[in-house]
Amino acid sequence: MDFNDTPEEAAYRAQVRTWLEANAPRRAVGGDVEGADTDYMPASKAWQAKKAAAGYACITWPKEWGGQGGNPIQQVIFNQEEAKYPIPPNPFQIGLGMCVPTVATFADAETKARFVGPALRGEEIWCQLFSEPSGGSDVAAARTRAVRAPDGSGDWIIDGQKVWTTGAQFSSFGIVITRTDPDAPKHKGMTMFWVDMSDPGIEVRPIHQMSGGSGFNEVFFTGVRVKDSQRLGAVNDGWKVSLVTLMNERLAVGGATGAGWSEFMEAARSIPGLDGRPALKDQALREKLADWYVQSEGLKHTRNRTMTALSRGQTPGPESSIGKVVAATLMQDLGNEALEMLDQFGIISDPALAPLKGAFHASVMSAPGLRIAGGTDEILRNIIAERVLGLPGDIRVDKDIPFKDAPTGR
Amino acid sequence: MNFDFSDDQKFLKNEARKFLDANASAAKVRKVLDDDKVAYDAALWKAVAGQGWLGAAIPEEHGGLGLGHLELCVIAEELGRAVAPIPFASTVYFLAEAVMLAGTDDQKAALLPKIAAGEVIGCVATSEGPGVLQASALQASVSGGKLSGTKLPVTDGDIATHALVIAKENGQAGLFLADLSSGVTREALQTLDPTRDAAKLTFSGVAVERLGAAGEGFALLEQVTDRAAVLLGFEQLGGADRCLEMAKAYALERYAFGRVIASYQAIKHKLADIYIKNEVARSNAYYGAWALNTNAPELPVAASAARIAASEAFWFASKENIQTHGGIGFTWEIDAHLYYRRSRQLSLVAGAPRVWKERLISHLERRNAA
Numbered sequence: 001m002d003f004n005d006t007p008e009e010a011a012y013r014a015q016v017r018t019w020l021e022a023n024a025p026r027r028a029v030g031g032d033v034e035g036a037d038t039d040y041m042p043a044s045k046a047w048q049a050k051k052a053a054a055g056y057a058c059i060t061w062p063k064e065w066g067g068q069g070g071n072p073i074q075q076v077i078f079n080q081e082e083a084k085y086p087i088p089p090n091p092f093q094i095g096l097g098m099c100v101p102t103v104a105t106f107a108d109a110e111t112k113a114r115f116v117g118p119a120l121r122g123e124e125i126w127c128q129l130f131s132e133p134s135g136g137s138d139v140a141a142a143r144t145r146a147v148r149a150p151d152g153s154g155d156w157i158i159d160g161q162k163v164w165t166t167g168a169q170f171s172s173f174g175i176v177i178t179r180t181d182p183d184a185p186k187h188k189g190m191t192m193f194w195v196d197m198s199d200p201g202i203e204v205r206p207i208h209q210m211s212g213g214s215g216f217n218e219v220f221f222t223g224v225r226v227k228d229s230q231r232l233g234a235v236n237d238g239w240k241v242s243l244v245t246l247m248n249e250r251l252a253v254g255g256a257t258g259a260g261w262s263e264f265m266e267a268a269r270s271i272p273g274l275d276g277r278p279a280l281k282d283q284a285l286r287e288k289l290a291d292w293y294v295q296s297e298g299l300k301h302t303r304n305r306t307m308t309a310l311s312r313g314q315t316p317g318p319e320s321s322i323g324k325v326v327a328a329t330l331m332q333d334l335g336n337e338a339l340e341m342l343d344q345f346g347i348i349s350d351p352a353l354a355p356l357k358g359a360f361h362a363s364v365m366s367a368p369g370l371r372i373a374g375g376t377d378e379i380l381r382n383i384i385a386e387r388v389l390g391l392p393g394d395i396r397v398d399k400d401i402p403f404k405d406a407p408t409g410r
Numbered sequence: 411m412n413f414d415f416s417d418d419q420k421f422l423k424n425e426a427r428k429f430l431d432a433n434a435s436a437a438k439v440r441k442v443l444d445d446d447k448v449a450y451d452a453a454l455w456k457a458v459a460g461q462g463w464l465g466a467a468i469p470e471e472h473g474g475l476g477l478g479h480l481e482l483c484v485i486a487e488e489l490g491r492a493v494a495p496i497p498f499a500s501t502v503y504f505l506a507e508a509v510m511l512a513g514t515d516d517q518k519a520a521l522l523p524k525i526a527a528g529e530v531i532g533c534v535a536t537s538e539g540p541g542v543l544q545a546s547a548l549q550a551s552v553s554g555g556k557l558s559g560t561k562l563p564v565t566d567g568d569i570a571t572h573a574l575v576i577a578k579e580n581g582q583a584g585l586f587l588a589d590l591s592s593g594v595t596r597e598a599l600q601t602l603d604p605t606r607d608a609a610k611l612t613f614s615g616v617a618v619e620r621l622g623a624a625g626e627g628f629a630l631l632e633q634v635t636d637r638a639a640v641l642l643g644f645e646q647l648g649g650a651d652r653c654l655e656m657a658k659a660y661a662l663e664r665y666a667f668g669r670v671i672a673s674y675q676a677i678k679h680k681l682a683d684i685y686i687k688n689e690v691a692r693s694n695a696y697y698g699a700w701a702l703n704t705n706a707p708e709l710p711v712a713a714s715a716a717r718i719a720a721s722e723a724f725w726f727a728s729k730e731n732i733q734t735h736g737g738i739g740f741t742w743e744i745d746a747h748l749y750y751r752r753s754r755q756l757s758l759v760a761g762a763p764r765v766w767k768e769r770l771i772s773h774l775e776r777r778n779a780a
Contacts, residue, residue, distance in 0.1 A: 001412060001413060001414065001415065001416070001480055001696070001699065001700050001703065002412050002413075002700070002704075003411060003412070003413060003700075004411075004412060005411070006412075009411075073411070262778065265771075265774065265775070265778060266778070269779075280775065283768075286767065286768060286771040287764060287767045287768075289771055290714075290718060290766075290767035290768075290770045290771050291718070291722075291767070293715065293770065293771075293774065294690065294694060294715045294718045294719045294722075294770075295690060297693070297694055297697065297715050298689070298690030298691070298693045298694050298715075298719060299690070299693070300693075301413065301693035301694060301696055301697045302689060302690070302693040304411060304413040304693075305413055305414060305693060305696065307411040307413070308411045308412060308413045308414045309414075310411075311411045311412065312414075319689045319692070319693070322685070322686045322689050322690070325686065326686060326690065378675075378679070380682075381675075381678065381679040381682040381683070382675065382678060382679075382682075384682040384685055384686070385678035385679065385681055385682045386678070388682075388685060389654075389658055389678075389681055389682070389685060390658075391658070391661065391662070391672040391673070391677075391678050391681065392670060392672055392673040393673075394673070394675065395669070395673065
């Protein structure tokens, strides 16, 4: 048991380091993929193009797609080394991690050849149009309709609304799950298409989040006409296609973000506590800090266990499924405790006055979203219970009846 | 990255499970639970010695198998899973570790082979009353090489041949090795977990030898306890995972309102929460195992985190296992209470979780300030 690279991994790491040393950006570009401001985009695209040219954009992809045919641990090694440089925000993740692999799996050779390269090089960005006002956790409740055009051309006309679409405002293309047979049960009447986001029938409106940002969008489809050749998978087989998309979600081995236990501890050294001594001397606070440390370390070493499985060429165990459900609540609790540590001063979120430029306040305001995005706390517990522990699925009253007859509450 | 046990270590774990399934069934644990006169499973103790487990981490020159601490960790996990009613922790995690850490060559030569052979049973005598033991309040004392004083509770104190004792000598705390063959009065105590007996020990001029330097008793005890904490953490983890299995098995067979109760989200989410805590504990335990096995400077922090996470996981799993069972889980006949009891014993035996939390933060406070 150790934390060392295998000789092959060490050699790969050395190669990556050499390349990064010669090519990685040295100056930070501000910005956040989930922020409204996209000034970082030229820098992001330039860095992506550079990686693509050297085969580092999608290391595990086959060589004919522009990858290296590498293994997942090599991608992890690259990510670790890349993170040591001030790299720009990465708006390509959803496209390259989920959308493009779906297109590559289901589209014809010509379509694949058209899209893979530009996406890899960061020239075209993709978004994933799944969630709807009527279904976030329940993706198969999608109501956005696709019907055959009446002119016999075989084209489809899409009408409806998607929501919580990350990056739609700067995406060239998207994959969209639609309802094509409302008379069939919900999972058996959906079809997937790729769409050109510049279509005049597609309108993107930013969502104003409770945290103040606007990284997500509502996307409205009004009479959007697509060719039958834009269909991904068989008609009414979209649910299976969407499972391929979701399976391609990137490896959950990324580190935690935001202010954590060590930032809290540093702040608590200088903030006065109950008896005038530093807050770090408050016993109740020390016990909480210990709990957060244990959780953070637990997640860190769970990632190390996942990496170990990848390193040994094994499929990672189910333990990585605990990551987000623990991290999101940890972020919320720790952030809030930091606010309470500040006592009355805690209401001040002004970065000029608040500790760590308001990082704890940002945690408190973004944590509710983190507890929802990519699977709510409740859905993640269902997933652990069903897929890891093998407990029965929930009873679904809408599963075997025509979609149009399923209860909707309105 | 190689942050997992090796195939050989996993094989050993699997063999240990098979051995304990055959030799430490719940029925056998209950013989110790139900009979006040039986302090431990002597036959199992002998069999475990025969497997070489007592000397797994003891060097071959001293009669052990000379394996590493990683091997001891996987054995500990299986012992915890079986709630084995034997003085393994007292003897191996504490006594053997203390002797290996601070014993003289003579002490090692005298004790380690006997520990490996199962001829010595150890115990740790530190507590003298309610609350956290403070150096300033320490009553037990050594004078002219003879120990006097009272310690309680001492897990395995009723059956031990040797004790690690913290006591004052010339006004300074030292850690002493006591031969319990004479001069000690033992009084059995009623405890929460009768499968791991404890006693009140009264020493009246018992011959002792000091381990380590004068005045460094608490520092040495802390080092020994850090090592034991990792191993106890694996026992707790084994128990916690067994509780999850029991809860899952019952939830999948029990019907209420026309459905198996495992189909209700209230139960599914409860079991998911047990799983989450167990995995947080497992990952921390692995880090503790690495630090223990490599004698890393991170050991005090790693051991504290492992101990805190494992205590929390076992407590949560053992109590929610009972709740998942409902009424039947509250009966003597169902094994759930064996784990509930053991979770209390293991959480308290080497310092309560709040003691470890304070220890963890103190270490981090110093480390990050440096």
